[in-house]
Amino acid sequence: xxxxxxxxxxxxxxxxxxxxxxxxQNMNHEYMSWYRQDPGLGLRQIYYSxxxxxxxxxxxxxxxxxxxxxxxxxxxxxxxxxxxxxxxxFCASSLVGHEQYFxxxxxxxxx
Amino acid sequence: AQTxxxxxxxxxxxxxxxxxxxxxxxxxxSDYYLFWYKQPPSRQMILVIRQxxxxxxxxxxxxxxxxxxxxxxxxxxxxxxxxxxxxxxxFCASSDSNYQLIWGAGTKLIIKP
Numbered sequence: 394x395x396x397x398x399x400x401x402x403x404x405x406x407x408x409x410x411x412x413x414x415x416x417x418q419n420m421n422h423e424y425m426s427w428y429r430q431d432p433g434l435g436l437r438q439i440y441y442s443x444x445x446x447x448x449x450x451x452x453x454x455x456x457x458x459x460x461x462x463x464x465x466x467x468x469x470x471x472x473x474x475x476x477x478x479x480x481x482x483f484c485a486s487s488l489v490g491h492e493q494y495f496x497x498x499x500x501x502x503x504x
Numbered sequence: 505a506q507t508x509x510x511x512x513x514x515x516x517x518x519x520x521x522x523x524x525x526x527x528x529x530x531x532x533x534s535d536y537y538l539f540w541y542k543q544p545p546s547r548q549m550i551l552v553i554r555q556x557x558x559x560x561x562x563x564x565x566x567x568x569x570x571x572x573x574x575x576x577x578x579x580x581x582x583x584x585x586x587x588x589x590x591x592x593x594x595f596c597a598s599s600d601s602n603y604q605l606i607w608g609a610g611t612k613l614i615i616k617p
Contacts, residue, residue, distance in 0.1 A: 424603065436595070436607045443603075451604075483549060490603045492539055495549035 395420045399484050399496035406474060407504055414469045414499050416484030422494075424487045425467040426451070427459065429480040430498075436483070442467055443489060474503040506531050506600050510608035517586045518616050524571075525581045525611050527596030533557075537599040538572065538579045543610075544592040552594070555579065583613075591615045 397418045406412055418425065426441040428451075438451030442461040456478055458470040467486075471478060479502050485493040508529045517523035529538070540552040555563045555572050562570050567584045579598075583590055596608040 426604075433609075435609045438604065441604065481547060485549075490537065490599060492537070492551050492554050493605060494551070498547050498549075 395494070397484055397486050397494055397496035399482075399499050401499060402497060403500050405502045405504065408475055409473050412471050412474060412501075414471075414482060414484075414501070416467045416469065416496060417465050418467075418484075418486040418494070419465065420486060420494065421464065422486035422488055423464070424489045424493075425461065426485045426493065427457070427467070427469045428483045428485065429453065429478075430483060431480050439469070439482075474501075476503050479503050506533075506598065506606045508596055508598055508606050508608040510594075510596055510611050512611045513609070514612040514614065516614040516616055517583075519586055519588060521586055522582060522584045523586055523613065525583075525594050525596075525613065527579045527581070527608055529577050529579060529596070529598045529606070531577070531598060531600065533599075533601050538570075539597045539599075539605070540568070540570070540579075540581045541595045541597065542590075542592045543595065544589075549595075553581065586615050588615050588617060 400415045423444045427439040428436045437453045439457050440459040442448045482499045484496040487493040536557045538555045542550045542552050553563050553565045569582045571580045593610045595610045597605040
């Protein structure tokens, strides 16, 4: 089944404790992206990748890191999470220029 | 900067009736894509329909269709025979020259039984 998977789905952590949210797709898509969704603010892009070893900042990259060592994986790293990073996070993938397919979301709470 | 505007924060419709959700966008691109996504209470983002700007024919997917007015930069979504399962947030999005999606703020659709 073609899909984008994210793990974990839910995470509660404390300020400053490094965490990684994994994202994997099995559709051989070149393009992958991370978004955060907050009430009243819609979807905001954090980082994106047009292909392996190519990543670029989106609208809200501060406090986040990404890597794209393999085509299928695009992990999101929070080196020192803060409460303002409490949000719903989505990973998405697509063929370049086409519709994006989304993972199920990861709800992160930073206390 | 490219923008997408959904002017209706919330819409309601009686079950089995038809509803239209509005979306306008602003782009200087000549070739681009437009999308409608649905986000039900499960929070999953689900593609509803896509439209290539170079195609004059409006896209349709079963009960969902669009009214694409390129000159007016308008891209509305029509849902026919509304069902309870259609209740969700609906987001309009357009692609920019870097293949990024620009998102509208969303419209909450309520279905009245």
